[in-house]
Amino acid sequence: MKVFQDCRIKNMDLKNRLVMPPMCMYSSDKSGRANEFHYTHYEARAIGGVGLIIVEATGVTANGRISDNDLGIWDDSHIEGLRSIVSRVKKHGAKIAIQLNHAGRKHIGSGELVAPSAVKFDEESNMPEELSKDQIDELILSYKNAAHRADSAGFDAIEIHAAHGYLIHQFLSPLSNHRTDEYGGNRENRTRFLKEILQAVGQVWPKEKPVFVRVSACDYKENGITVENMVQIINEIKEYIDIVHVSSGGLVHADITLYPGYQINYASTIKSECNIPTIAVGLITDMNMAEEILSNNRADLVAFGRELLRNPYFVINEAKKRNIPIEYPEQYKRAFL
Numbered sequence: 001m002k003v004f005q006d007c008r009i010k011n012m013d014l015k016n017r018l019v020m021p022p023m024c025m026y027s028s029d030k031s032g033r034a035n036e037f038h039y040t041h042y043e044a045r046a047i048g049g050v051g052l053i054i055v056e057a058t059g060v061t062a063n064g065r066i067s068d069n070d071l072g073i074w075d076d077s078h079i080e081g082l083r084s085i086v087s088r089v090k091k092h093g094a095k096i097a098i099q100l101n102h103a104g105r106k107h108i109g110s111g112e113l114v115a116p117s118a119v120k121f122d123e124e125s126n127m128p129e130e131l132s133k134d135q136i137d138e139l140i141l142s143y144k145n146a147a148h149r150a151d152s153a154g155f156d157a158i159e160i161h162a163a164h165g166y167l168i169h170q171f172l173s174p175l176s177n178h179r180t181d182e183y184g185g186n187r188e189n190r191t192r193f194l195k196e197i198l199q200a201v202g203q204v205w206p207k208e209k210p211v212f213v214r215v216s217a218c219d220y221k222e223n224g225i226t227v228e229n230m231v232q233i234i235n236e237i238k239e240y241i242d243i244v245h246v247s248s249g250g251l252v253h254a255d256i257t258l259y260p261g262y263q264i265n266y267a268s269t270i271k272s273e274c275n276i277p278t279i280a281v282g283l284i285t286d287m288n289m290a291e292e293i294l295s296n297n298r299a300d301l302v303a304f305g306r307e308l309l310r311n312p313y314f315v316i317n318e319a320k321k322r323n324i325p326i327e328y329p330e331q332y333k334r335a336f337l
Contacts, residue, residue: 002294003287004324007051007301009277010242011208012095012156014301016051016326017294018315021245021281021303022099022159022214024056024070030110032059032072034081042085045308046092047329049315052301053094054212054245055085057101057161060142063111064102064167073100073146082153090154092329097157097212100146102139104128104167105176116171116193117178122253136183136193139167144200151205158205159212160197160241164250168194169216172233173251175224187229191236198240210242212279217246217266220254227266231273238276243300245279246270261289268298279303287318 007014027037045053059065059072072078082098089096105115105128114135115128131139143160150158162168170176171193177184183192198211205211217230225233234244246267249256256262263282271278280299283306284290290302307314319326320336328336 001287001291001322001324003290003302004319004326009157010210012210014051014095015093016049016315017301018049018051018290019279019281019301019303020045020050020053020308021279021305022054022056022161023305023309024066026067026069028069028071030068031077032062032065032070032074033078034071034085038071038081038085039088042096043088043092044312046089046094048308048311048313049319049326050094050304050308053089053096054159055082055096055098057099057166058146060100060102060146061139063107063109063114064104064142065109066101066103066106066166068109073098073149074142076149079149079153082150082155086154093327095156097159097210098150098153098155099159099161099214100143100150101161102142102167104170106165115167115176116183117176119176119178121165130179133181140193140196140200143197144204147201148204151209157210157212158201159214159245160194160201161214162194163214163216163247165216165252166250168197169251173219173225175219175221175252187232188236191233194233195237195240198237202240211240212243212245213237213241214245214247216248216250217263217270218248219251220249220256221252224251227269230266231270234270234274234276238274241276243277243279244270244274245281245303246299247281258283260285261293264293264298271297271299277301281305287322
C-alpha cells in the first residue's frame with residue numbers, strides 16, 4: 001500500500017505517508033508551557049506508528065494563542081518543554097513539526113484582540129484593534145523568533161498556520177481585510193503579510209528543513225477566498241514553502257456540507273495547479289480512502305485527526321490487519337507478529 005511507503009520532503013524522510021495534524025489540546029496553563037499531558041499525548045501517537053506528527057497551534061505571542069490554555073513559543077522558557085516532546089516522539093521513529101500561529105480576532109482569553117481591520121468575527125465577539133504598520137513588523141519578528149526557538153527545540157519542520165480564520169487568514173481574505181495600505185486591497189497586498197513572515201522565517205530556519213503552510217482553500221462565502229484564489233496565493237509564495245496542508249473554512253460562520261474527505265479536491269487542485277506537494281485532511285477516517293488519495297496522486301500525505309484521537313495505535317493496527325511488514329514497537333511485537 002502506498003500509505004505505508006516512505007516519503008521525502010526536503011531533507012525529512014518519513015517512514016509512511018500518514019500524518020497526525022495539529023489539534024489543540026487546551027491543556028497548558030497561562031504560561032503556555034508543555035506538561036506531562038502533552039508528553040504522553042504525542043509520544044503515544046509516535047509509538048502508534050504515525051509517520052509525521054504536527055504539534056498543535058502554538059502561539060507566537062501570548063495573545064496569539066486561540067485560548068489561554070494553548071501552547072506558546074513566544075519565550076525561550078518554552079523551549080525545554082517543546083524539546084521534551086520532540087525527543088519523546090523521535091525516539092520512536094516519527095518525525096515532528098510544530099504549527100506556529102497567531103489567532104488574531106479569534107483569540108479567546110486575557111489578551112487584546114488584534115486583526116488586519118476592525119472587523120468582528122461575529123456579533124457576539126469583541127471588536128479587534130486594527131494593527132498598525134509597527135505592530136505588523138513586530139508580529140513578523142515574533143514568527144521569526146518562534147521559528148528560531150522551534151529549531152532550537154529540534155523540530156524537523158514548521159508549519160505556518162494561514163487557515164481557519166486566524167490572523168494570517170484574516171489578512172488573506174477580503175471578507176476580513178479592509179485595509180487601504182500595502183497590506184490590503186488587491187491579492188498581492190493581502191498576501192504580503194504571509195510572504196514577509198515566510199521571508200523572515202527563512203532567515204533563521206535551516207535551509208534543509210521543510211516549511212509547511214496550512215491554508216483554508218475556501219471561505220464558503222460570497223466575495224471570500226475560493227480555491228482558484230488560493231491557487232494564485234500559493235503560486236505567489238511557493239518559493240518559500242515545501243508543502244501545503246489544505247483545509248477550508250473558519251473565517252466566518254458558513255454553511256459547509258461535511259462528509260468524509262470533503263476537502264480532498266482542494267488539495268488535489270492545489271497540487272496540480274501549483275505543482276507543489278500537498279497534505280489532504282478533513283474527516284478522513286478510513287485507510288482505504290487514504291490509499292485512494294495517494295494512489296491517484298491527489299495528495300502526497302494524508303492526515304488523520306479524530307481517528308488518531310480515538311485510537312493512538314491506528315497505524316500499527318491497520319498494518320497488522322493488512323499484513324503490511326512494518327517495524328512494530330519492540331515492546332508490543334508479541335501482539336503483532
